[in-house]
Amino acid sequence: MTEAVEDLCARLIRFDTTNRGHGQGNGERDAAEFVADRLTDAGLKPTLLERAPRRGNVVVRVSGADPDLPALLVQMHLDVVPADPAEWTVPPFAGEIRDGYVWGRGAVDMKDMCATVLTVLARWSAERRVPRRDIVVAFVADEEDAGEYGAHWLVDHHADLFDGCAAAISESGAYTMPVRRADGTLVPLYPIGTAERGTAHLLLTATGRAGHGSRRNDDNAVVKLVDALHRLAAHPWPVVLTPTVRAFLERTGAALGVEVDLATDAGVDATIARFGLAAKLVENVVRNSTRPTVLSAGYKVNVVPSVAQAQIDTRVLPGTEDDLLAEVDRLLGPGIRREFITNQPPVQARVDSPWFDAMAAALRSQDPDAVVVPYCMGGGTDAKAFSRLGIECFGFAPLLLPEGFDYRAMAHGVDERVPVAGLRFGVEVLDRFLSDC
Missing domain, CATH: 3.30.70.360 (Alpha-Beta Plaits)
Known part of the structure; x- marks a missing residue:
């Protein structure tokens, strides 16, 4: 039986992977080793790489049923921004589950997606399933600074790990944004990132x-x-x-x-x-x-x-x-x-493409009322590194969020937390998308 996604998310949060910038922080190594162990338990053969001691990156390729299809990259980061415990309701690295939420630094940025992806891979292993195409999964360091120990370094020195990848998914997209129409009707918007400034x-x-x-x-x-x-x-x-x-x-x-x-x-x-x-x-x-x-x-x-x-x-x-x-x-x-x-430079993927259509279909498989729209991210992600390899990058980290939950205030904010139900929804959407895309 696979570990519940909320428990896995809580365990990941307990690794203090604070990134203070300029090469300073606690490092991602312990979390990277934990991730590598979970991947090994799923029958995979992960590679752990470091540019500097304790700046761990983990990359693994999951073989698909049709190796002739272009591969898909799923890229996530293990580091988090600093958190002052004096400002928090719960200790930021305790990984507590209470009131239907997993609390802690990184809960939505982005150890939630790390947990949902690991859960999908464990499920595939238990059920002896394989995806339609090769899936390359990367858990990287240093996204919260310059990526010099993570994505940009991997692209510059280990680009072969991403051979054949035509598209990538990562953070900042596919979460619920419930919006009211003028007549009071609730519209569940799901923005998928197709560009970044x-x-x-x-x-x-x-x-x-x-x-x-x-x-x-x-x-x-x-x-x-x-x-x-x-x-x-x-x-x-x-x-x-x-x-x-x-x-x-x-x-x-x-x-x-x-x-x-x-x-x-x-x-x-x-x-x-x-x-x-x-x-x-x-x-x-x-x-x-x-x-x-x-x-x-x-x-x-x-x-x-x-x-x-x-x-x-x-x-x-x-x-x-x-x-x-x-x-x-x-x-x-x-x-x-x-x-x-x-x-x-900016990042821009196609708005109308089979990739986008498959993401929208996966969201609607779990929320038939989903209104899926493309959007441009105001900030930046590691897509800026991977797009240099010609990979079409999307923000797709599905979460079901309740009305009134200020998701955008959670990332880098005080009392960062993610709904347990949202994580479970994310597992089902990712399983559907990664299996069938």
Whole structure:
């Protein structure tokens, strides 16, 4: 008898795999060894790889009935962001099951999917079943930082492990978002990620003439930088309707019975305002964004520094990279040097494809009322690494969620938790999809 998915999720949460960034943290090794043991128990032969001690990654290939079909990658991460126990109702790494939920850091980001996938593989082993096509399963390190010990390193140095993979699924999609129509009817939306904005973190550097703070200085680096940041932060970025965003707006509008006007920027904004809770899925991805987040200048109040710097969290919609950077340079003006801290291009999969159709069918097999729509993720995932191999990447980590459950607030939030019923639903949907796709 296979272990209950909620118990498995709780056990995974008890491994403190905190990633503090810059190579600092507890490491994923213990969790990786646990996962490898579960895969071995299922009759598989996992490979455990590390770029550095205790930064564990596990990859395994499950052979399908038809080896001539393109393979599918299922990729998940084992690391989690930090959690302050003083802020939590339950200890964040206790892995408690109470009130119908599994509590703990990583419950929805993303040890829940790790548990559902392991449960499906254990079920296949017990029932002597195989999928239709080869399935490559990867549990990776370092997603919560730069992926340098996880997905990006694997792609750069162990790409052969993913040979033949045409598509991939991972976090941030296929969860229930219950939305009310104007007449009160509940519509169970299930967004599947078919795109991600790119991550282009920028470092801006202004230089000037150092001097005494009491004297006139028309070459003040701080003033140059502040003026440029104001222009950048105040700039009204125009609406850009990528294929994913346009399809989301049209299909969600039809499901909710609201007017959809995509002819102008104002019309798009008004359309989103009519979407209720579903607006959260699209309001940040109809435009590019440039948000100043870190400032650094000076060391003493009476000294004008010669250098001032700022970091800009820039998010880029598919197909807009060149235009966005050209506009950024125009807004910055002369005297400001721009360079990349991080530059990971956007990700875009096909909205209408057999992969998407199979995911939608799997969701409807467990929820016949499911309204499945594509959506664009505002942030980023390890899809940015695997897409470099030509793999079409989707956000598909199915969960059944009750009305009022703020799923998006759970990831990286206090009292992160996932419904037990949602995990069990995820197992059935994944089993259907992975078996038949």
